[in-house]
Amino acid sequence: MKKKWFKTLTGAVLVASLVSLTACGAAGENKPNQSEGSEVKGTDKPITLRIVWWGSQTRHEATQKALDLYTEKHPNIQFEPEFSGFDGYFQKLSTQAAARNAADIIQMDAAYLAEYAGRSQLADLSQGINLDDVDKTLLDSGNYTGKQFAIPLGNNAMGMGYNKAIVDSLGIKGPSDGWIWDDYFQFGIDAKAKLGADKYALYNSLNDLFSYDMYQLSKGKGYSVTQEGKFNIDKDTWLEWANKHIELIKSGVILPPDQWATDKIGDPAQDIVINGKSLIRRTFASEFPGLANNMDEAGLVTSPKGSGYLKPSMFWSVSADSKYVEESKKFIDWFINDAEVAEILGTTRGIPVSKKVLAAMESKFTPIDKAQVDLINKTAPNAQPFNPGAIGWGNFQKDYGSIVDLLSFGKSTPEKTFEEIVKKASEYEKNASKIAK
Template sequence: MSYRKSKVWPALFVTGALSFTAACGGDDGGSGDGKVTLRVSWWGETERHEMTEEAIKVFEKQNKDITIESEYSDWDAYYDQLTTKTAAGDAPDVFAIEIRALGEYARNGQLADLAGLVPTDDLDEKLLTSGEVDGTQYAIPTGANAFTVMANTAVFEDAGVGLPDDSSWTWEDYQSLSAEVTGSGGDIYGTQLNFNDAYLRMFAAQRGESFYEGDGLGVSAETVAAWFQTHLDMIDAKGSPSADRSNELGATDIEQSLIATNKGAMGMWWSNQLSAASVGSGEEIKLLQIPRDPSADSSEMFLQPAMFWAASSKGGNQEAAGKLIDFLVNDPRAGEILGSDRGLPMNDTVLKEIEGGLPAADKASLDFINGIRDELADPPSAYPDGAVEIPDMLERYGQEVISGQQSPEEAAQAFLDEADGALG
């Protein structure tokens, strides 16, 4: 599939970032004849790129005076190239950003105030506030999702094991069920380990602790160690693969996950990834609530923007940038094209208009979130500066724990010490 718009792939970010910056050199995109060129950047895989390009073409037809130049990469390259460009004063006019980086970019003066540029009357108010930093609307959520347990129903059936009652199951239930599936025979596992910070956030909240407090972490060493220990316990119970195999899986996308390859019954993923898991497996994948501590009143699951659209504070075409963001989050045609790839649309009007045509996986995500919406905690606000480094830290220390290089207690304290130096 060919496109006329420019693409910037990961290799370019590594080998050509400086020359690209020099070539663009602060051009505001205006041509002097009323026509505007906007550079737009995001991360993702091929399917997201194609959907976004399709939506952009519709926007250009509706706005003949605006031309879009697309710059995208995979996730691993994204923030490296975005940081390079913003440091050089050459940020894209519009770009995707996620909550871990939002606060830092806003506080460093890189993001435009979108109040008045993007209509927000029809957007979910609670989700919208997650795009605020110090009372200013710097970013608009692309859509809503939740961190969940996904269950491959075919693997459960083949194992002769029933699905759990996810309204009340505990971490002990999760481990026992996973071990039962693995022990049923065949080359399958009960679950796949996960060191996502959203997982630890909920685990800590069930114990009465906040993951972040002010400019630092609020979670205790005891809770982080207990969380690391659950991963060791899962391996010991044979509910998940060995440490070596688990560490290999930790670097894979959902398309290569155990549930998507029909090698595992469960795994933890964001709800907007349900379609990818379903397509990969060819089976029905069900969303389940996160298990809970027996003493907790709820799972502490929360609704979170999948990501945000933001505009550069240095760009000379912020009005046009606002138009594009408005289209992407408020236009039913964009909603129809993009679906739930960046989370379920947070505009109720758009969602109602496209709901009947949503794919089965998107409908399942919507039904799941609507079914537990009253139990969900409020969406998070912008994280402290440096929070973008936290997920890699947790993954690294988690892998060291299950490989026997550090005890859960040693890794917990080391993580907190390193995080303390990175945050603030």
Template structure:
């Protein structure tokens, strides 16, 4: 049986169990929520997340493991699908009774931090009650808002360029590689289109993909956001649209009609899976799902540009309610879910790759799906190549993403020039961000 925590970094299980009573009876000098009171007796924590039945089954098993070690702690579990999740969470927050522990993503972390809903975890990290030393630096950093740790990654993910290995073998063409510059990538994609006589485009047109735009900006030392406004200019946005206008002219990408099929991000409609393009700009952990949709073998590399433009992104976070009556216990549960090997083995890769690298190594050894093994190997190989994480997006990010799709499609179809599309996007996005989304 592997150790519960990394020996050089984690608390030993016996120490953790003994320390819990001390944590419950001690006071925090800088805690946002009410303090645990040992005289209350049994502790029941509410926990809420989105996901399917498999996620629910695995999460409940992990929580049962925690309760088996800490019998005084039990859980009131609630979960649902993604649709309507934030509406329900927002209603609970408005009523002053959010769950003690809940799942959140980077679309809403900044908003919930600024509204004072989530517990500030900074002191817990500083005093090692919440251990983030086993996470890639950019992954722990991506849980910070205004320099304060407001959530912890439940798992890791990063953008991945998914490509058709089998097609490239048939065409006797090289595979895309890490670190390709964008001009080089477009030239490569044009060769693929030409080699298939236009039947398969070399690449998806990612001009509507906020991930691709963000990493393109970061490869030039800029960011998608700077506070509550865009972190780049109209001229930058025009160059972005020009890049993909020229790629369309060179037939590196398919027509606007074909591209529009995939702009929503629906995995089943991605062109690398439907056979209409040799590459798609996706999340790396979507490789297994895409692989199920095609007989061809797929591979994954980074998006074009400098690898350091990418960072270890939280696929989702665990966050605690600021007003929880049991903040120290909630923090200990987060610490357990992120750092405990047995918990990590139970949770597997359902939310993404384990945030803790040592836990991940144990989980990787148990993987049987070849596509997931490839995804895990890719993510792990990138750990030392990731750049620093940006600040999580500001409130209004979801609207900016939707706006980008709308404006990019106007450029893709020729209804607007690059400059017109860029002007509309920058103006409307900044106005939305200034208004708080």
């Protein structure tokens, strides 16, 4: 996948790199196609579309402005928005979808697409949306069993965001592109020595499956769950990870679990880096604006070597139970293709997918926007293949976190915790096997 998406990337001029990222062929056109020829048959009667998404306050505010603009242009369409942080988002969505009460328009993550499309909970979006200016490989990331169940909204990469102002003031070697996990842990130790007793350097990633996947990828052992739905956590690698975290929690390098538990990425009050509880955290490129806009100076570097990967930042999907599928398609068409809404949204959902929108925006990119592009470009050459997830495993991340929490709080041992993870994973494997049949 990585070779298809990013084979044209070079370290040359930012604009050239950015345009190649989305297979650009639209240079010289100043205004994006505003859904020409892609009008979806709908209705003029008053309707309310429920729409849900996760993200930072920056994304929330930009999305709300976009919704207001759409209603201004289409007075019969009102929105009932609901937004939150990522934590708990898919647990709530799972409950709603099972009760056939999901929102009309759903922000979907690539890791969960198979879960919802495989259960026939999403509408087919193969027709009725102008996708001519979206790179086919990126578009295919929203395809499941030959149907388009999700429309990508941006390009993305996994990296590390940190409080650059504080790190620079400590006089230590800070995070850098091309570092390895040993460098990451040593950075935490060095920073702790300068911070003092009640300050912490590293975020507590022990119960975060995303972070563990990054570590296991760096060891060449793949993702924790295969695309076929098989449990794949390597015991020795996981014990190494767990023991290192326990050591650093005890020495005060890693944020204690009771202070980490309420973390919400991008939230000015609860994000552990924004509020000063930690110096660094994993972050997707698309999440960086929420971090950078709430700090004096934020930095963004690649994930430790061998652990970075590329993915669609997120998608819009439509519930299969929606009464307004056609109206929802019309909104999505506008959202990805309209120049005016692109000005509002900026890069709050990653680098825009429409080549024409991108061509119109590139000259206006801020340093924060360019940092996102830079992370994608630097990750691309050695990116791990992205794992879109497996049907039946949608809630495993949550259960994994709950099990490992006991270890974080000193109520279990690494060996016992791993046994519990394996036990829980076997339940998911059996369930996935039943669904497949």
